Amino acid sequence: MKKKVRIGLVGAGFVSHIHINAFRQVIGIPVEVAGIYTRSRGEEFAQKYGIPRVYESYQQMLEDPDIDMVDICVPNIVHREVCIQAAEAGKHIICEKPLTGAFGENITNQEAGDFSRLDLYKEAMKNADAILAAAQRNKVKVCYAEDFIYAPVVVKTKRLLKQSGGSILEIRSEESHSGSHAAYSRHWNLAGGGSLLRLGSHPLGLAIHLKHFEGKLKYGKPMNIKSVIADVATLTHTQAFKNSGKAWMVDKWDDVEDWATVVLTFEDGTKALINSNDTTLGGIVNTLDVYTTNSVIKCDMAANDAIKAYAPANEIFGDEYISEKIETKAGWTFPSPDEDWMRGYPQEMQDFVEAVYFGREPISDGELGRQVVQATYAAYLSAEQGKRIDLAELDADIDRNKEEESR
Structure with a gap:
């Protein structure tokens, strides 16, 4: 020690x-x-x-x-x-x-x-x-x-799942906001992907972790992902967005997506729906909903109504932090008393x-980080090919091709 x-x-x-x-x-x-x-x-x-x-x-x-x-x-x-x-x-x-x-x-x-x-x-x-x-x-x-695995609402969710004894049927989780202002995030060769990788890694990690947790409780081993199906887009490059006038969200994406949806199928046939985008106004969205055979649990790592504040103009609260990614401090806002604690950082x-x-x-x-990477890039492959990707089959095909090339 x-x-x-x-x-x-x-x-x-x-x-x-x-x-x-x-x-x-x-x-x-x-x-x-x-x-x-x-x-x-x-x-x-x-x-x-x-x-x-x-x-x-x-x-x-x-x-x-x-x-x-x-x-x-x-x-x-x-x-x-x-x-x-x-x-x-x-x-x-x-x-x-x-x-x-x-x-x-x-x-x-x-x-x-x-x-x-x-x-x-x-x-x-x-x-x-x-x-x-x-x-x-x-x-x-x-x-x-x-x-997010350490967020108080997620820790409580795990305790509720353990006590209830129910089986998870579906997980829905999202991280979205109005876009990153980091210049590197606009280019794949610097960021490694768009909203799916940069934002989606949070909800993906949550879903994978919860099914690992459930699998260990019920079967003594993690419940892993079997397959992935996904779609991605750059909505701020559409004509609908370009015709809309003033851009209230980041729109300078180069070769990365700003919108993604992924459906995970786990080894027991249950599902997770993952959303991540840079096209959501009104502050950051960090949510987790768990639907089981005998309960529903809804979590929000970003929302807060313990304190409400009103200001007729944006400048009234000055440099005081309100909450992540809100576009203005004018009107009614919901200042976060301790955002880092609610998201699990300490x-x-x-x-x-x-x-x-x-x-x-x-x-x-x-290993969790590795599985998030695997699910993310399998999702990119699914979106490109327009079909469901079975992870075991994908890896077997890659290994088989390596063997053939080495002969």
């Missing part, structure tokens, strides 16, 4: 601030964000949060024997590289979602978003498998940062720190 868990933070973007605040709420275990590496704003970030060390390179962080775990808060395109390097250095890993993706590494003279979805599936799975293999080889933990970091401190596995692990 360690005396203290020391974290090395990689990146200083939006989610890094959330993670720092979450680490500060860990109780019962000594934990310290001991250093940071980022290409810019490192000194400024360290000074703001009292981080004692600013590394000149990622390698310097990995060579520091005081660092037990690295918290990877950098763009998806570098997840594979930084995760594998951390594992090879013997550091435990926290990796923001998604675990990895496909970016068209071998594409020439063609946009990644126009590339064969089968080839992108192969690339994504190769990347995910490489991360998990490096972690296993070096005996380090991969903590997959899917915060609870997530509590689990990850405990996993390292006590030498156990995290609730949200690398």
Whole structure:
């Protein structure tokens, strides 16, 4: 058992601030964000949060024997590289979602978003498998940062499911809003996909986790996905959108989608409906509905009515945060008292720190991240081919073709 868990933070973007605040709420275990590496704003970030060390390179962080775990808060395109390097250095890993993706590494003279979805599936799975293999080889933990698993409403849902004894028939989950303003998110070769990967990884992770939870309760093993069918679109490229006048949502997408719907079929024949889009006004949508044989459970990780506020003009509340992705502070709003807690960030970091401190596995692990990647890129393939994709058959076909090519 360690005396203290020391974290090395990689990146200083939006989610890094959330993670720092979450680490500060860990109780019962000594934990310290001991250093940071980022290409810019490192000194400024360290000074703001009292981080004692600013590394000149990622390698310097990995060579520091005081660092037990690295918290990877950098763009998806570098997840594979930084995760594998951390594992090879013997550091435990926290990796923001998604675990990895496909970016068209071998594409020439063609946009990644126009590339064969089968080839992108192969690339994504190769990347995910490489991360998990490096972690296993070096005996380090991969903590997959899917915060919604730790959200209070989801934890309560699991307790209700366990008590009721009913069987899940359908899960409906969504993350949607009016679009990311990050420039990289518009290009497949930088983001690895559009709204399905960037937003859909949350509801996909939730659905997969809940069926794993149910499977372990009832049968002693996880209930996995059997098949996927999906559709994707870029609705802001349609003539209907272009004729509508002022754009109230992000519309500068290059070769990625801004709308996606996925239907998962699990091994027991039950279903999950996953929605994710960048075309929803009125604030972020984070919902989970679970329909069982003897109950209905509806969760909302974003909505709040504990406090209501009215302002006749947008500027009245100034810089005070209201809630994520609302377009205006004018009129009636529903300020979130503690958005990070409702979405599970502090609870997530509590689990990850405990996993390292006590030498156990995290609730949200690398295998969940891998299965989210698999479902996502199988969904892209389904949308391209216009048919249901059976995961076992897909992987068997890929393996068979590899064998034939090697002869």
